[in-house]
Amino acid sequence: MSVNKESAVIGDTIDLLDLPVIGAFFRWQHSRMFMQSILLVVAIIMVLHGLFGPQLAPRNLSSLLTWVHYRGILVILLLVGGNFFCMACPFMLPRELARKFTKPVKNWPTWLRNKWLSIGLFVTILFSYEYFDLWGSPWWTAWLIITYFAAALLVDVFFKKASFCKYVCPIGQFNFISSTVSPFEIKVRDHAICADCETYDCIKGTRDPENQWDIVQRGCELALFQPRKVGNMDCTFCLDCIHACPHDNVGISTRSPGAELWSDKRRSGIGRFANRNDISILALIFVFGALLNAFGMVSSVYALQNWMAGVMNTTSELPVLGTLFFVMLVVEPIILLGLTAFTMRTWTGAQEKLTPIVMRYAFALVPFGFGLWVAHYSFHLLTGIWTFVPVVQSMMMDIGLPIFGEPMWRLTGISVGLVYPLELGFLSLGFFGSLLVTYRISEKNYYDRRWKAFIPWAVLLLILFCAAIWLLNQPMEMRGTFLGG
Numbered sequence: 001m002s003v004n005k006e007s008a009v010i011g012d013t014i015d016l017l018d019l020p021v022i023g024a025f026f027r028w029q030h031s032r033m034f035m036q037s038i039l040l041v042v043a044i045i046m047v048l049h050g051l052f053g054p055q056l057a058p059r060n061l062s063s064l065l066t067w068v069h070y071r072g073i074l075v076i077l078l079l080v081g082g083n084f085f086c087m088a089c090p091f092m093l094p095r096e097l098a099r100k101f102t103k104p105v106k107n108w109p110t111w112l113r114n115k116w117l118s119i120g121l122f123v124t125i126l127f128s129y130e131y132f133d134l135w136g137s138p139w140w141t142a143w144l145i146i147t148y149f150a151a152a153l154l155v156d157v158f159f160k161k162a163s164f165c166k167y168v169c170p171i172g173q174f175n176f177i178s179s180t181v182s183p184f185e186i187k188v189r190d191h192a193i194c195a196d197c198e199t200y201d202c203i204k205g206t207r208d209p210e211n212q213w214d215i216v217q218r219g220c221e222l223a224l225f226q227p228r229k230v231g232n233m234d235c236t237f238c239l240d241c242i243h244a245c246p247h248d249n250v251g252i253s254t255r256s257p258g259a260e261l262w263s264d265k266r267r268s269g270i271g272r273f274a275n276r277n278d279i280s281i282l283a284l285i286f287v288f289g290a291l292l293n294a295f296g297m298v299s300s301v302y303a304l305q306n307w308m309a310g311v312m313n314t315t316s317e318l319p320v321l322g323t324l325f326f327v328m329l330v331v332e333p334i335i336l337l338g339l340t341a342f343t344m345r346t347w348t349g350a351q352e353k354l355t356p357i358v359m360r361y362a363f364a365l366v367p368f369g370f371g372l373w374v375a376h377y378s379f380h381l382l383t384g385i386w387t388f389v390p391v392v393q394s395m396m397m398d399i400g401l402p403i404f405g406e407p408m409w410r411l412t413g414i415s416v417g418l419v420y421p422l423e424l425g426f427l428s429l430g431f432f433g434s435l436l437v438t439y440r441i442s443e444k445n446y447y448d449r450r451w452k453a454f455i456p457w458a459v460l461l462l463i464l465f466c467a468a469i470w471l472l473n474q475p476m477e478m479r480g481t482f483l484g485g
């Protein structure tokens, strides 16, 4: 392994590790486990309440916290910080415990070392959410959480490294793609120090000086070698590299959000984005999934589904929903992206096939998609932010410990009217972010014809932006809270 000595010292950035209190916390060896333990306790309470508590979704912590609070907090953390959910992920704790007793011996199969499996699981979760009305079922939500714990444990007990996070977990993939526009990144502080490094503990791990077979601190289990790591893709913010580096040369630093989307540098543990069609498709599913997921909550979807059921002459929801998913996640992107790429190619005179053009510009749509996810999920979070208080009070009464008093069912959240401008703000931020990435990709690949390359994609973004604004203006179901009643 050799490292380029020419890279500059990273300057003018804020490093969370240098801040008082927060820095000390992240440097603490057990900070991750501390956060995971808190979320594990919350997850256990949610599962128990989901299985044994009231089966009315707004009165149950399992469905309420999962579908209203967790998703909203997740996207806001990604927007203002980074992948802090993966950092505190409770699903990893049972696997950590299991690995104290048994060491995995198998390597993850080569043919599965990509994002195809996790893309399939991501679509499955989006589909199940609509088909089984997961937001309305505490019991099924509890089983979803249990399944998640079991899957993470099963995969990582048999397979080495962080196979579940890198190749299986659909939440992780959502976080990886979202964190490409986050303002913080775990990265090397001074590349010159890496150039003189002889141990590469950040990737290999730190060995016990008494017994060279013993690893006392793991290196990166996601195969991201710090000096060659580019951006947040695949980084779980697990802090292992920070604890492993003997030169204190890894920080949690600010950077230009989204800049990694137009970079085509070779990325450690990933390769070039240009060679990773699976990651491009993941980005597209992320973007069109945002539109689909928001569309699933507006009242017009029911009228459309009824019409489709009539045309298909069926009373079953499965073929109707399946068709809707196929149209919105496959047919619509193929038509829109194909037409845009074709127009761009004709106008610029580029001698390329359409597929590589689409795969390249897929990353330009990510900020817009993320803006829509944030607008959508923050709407549910903010309009129902206090709804957990009466549910906790009621749960305590149910178990015979009324220490928090009578449930205050009137507590809800911020009014819809106040949240709407915020939603528009998030969406606009994503739209302008996407325009910027589109311009930078055009400039990089078609410098002398960059405006001809840029304009067709900007038009596509404008169409998607208008569609998203229309969606936000539709009456939206207040899933999981009494506001929807």
Ligand code: SF4
Binding pocket: 188, 193, 194, 195, 197, 198, 199, 200, 201, 202, 203, 226, 227, 244, 245, 246, 247, 248, 249, 250
């Ligand atoms: S262990 Fe530290 S100094 Fe060495 S290569 Fe990794 S980050 Fe750089």
Ligand code: SF4
Binding pocket: 186, 219, 220, 221, 222, 223, 224, 229, 234, 235, 236, 237, 238, 239, 240, 241, 242
């Ligand atoms: S060890 Fe790897 S996954 Fe963990 S924070 Fe460092 S680079 Fe990210």
